[in-house]
Amino acid sequence: MMQAFDEAAIDRMIVGTQRPLDGFEELYQQVLAVQGFAQDAEKLVTVECSAQGVTGLDINPRALRWGSDKLAATxxxxxxxxxxxxxxxxxxxxxxxxxxxxLDLTKEGNPAELRLRNAQDTYDRAMENSMAELARIQRRVDGS
Structure with missing residues (x-):
């Protein structure tokens, strides 16, 4: 008698491969929303940066009196x-x-790298198990 294909087991494996990635999209959005801020001591020049680069530059007209070299350096x-x-x-x-x-993303074994490696390993195991199960089913079907 042929054993029934366990679709629920495949679904559980797929959910298991996604679990290590939970929260990455939310974290990514949070980091994208971060704004860096800097202002000179006289509060005449203000710079804002985000993940996209410089997103704001405010120059008070009084800062133009500094001359181009000082303004550029500032x-x-x-x-x-x-x-x-x-x-x-x-x-x-x-x-x-x-x-x-x-968090130093260039450092070997940083938490992000470890979680991504874990997610990749889990995904690879699930795919290997799925392919083995599909091959087993194919052998049974071919043998019937």
């Missing part, structure tokens, strides 16, 4: 400061998720 410094603020805020969001700060 803007470049504020961009770097704003990007550092953006990175710090992003690290804080990721620390809430993974319990580490700062």
């Amino acid at each position: 803007i470049l410094e504020l961009i770097a400061t704003s990007l550092a603020d953006l990175q710090e805020k992003s690290n804080a969001i990721m620390a809430e998720k993974w319990g580490e700060a700062p």
Whole structure:
């Protein structure tokens, strides 16, 4: 007698492969929404940065009296400061998720890499199991 194909088991394997990825989309959206901010001491130049780069630059007309060299240097410094603020805020969001700060994505064994590797391993195992089950069913069908 041929055993019935267990669709529920396949569904459970598929759900299991998705579990390690839970929360990544929400985390991604949170990080995309982060804004870095920097302002000079006189509050004449303000820079905002996001994941897309510089998203805001406000120059008070009084800052134009500084001359082009000082204004350019100030803007470049504020961009770097704003990007550092953006990175710090992003690290804080990721620390809430993974319990580490700062999160160095280039570091071997960082939490994001480990979770992605775990998700890939789970997916690979589920696919191997699914293919083995389908091959077993095919052999039974061919033998009948």
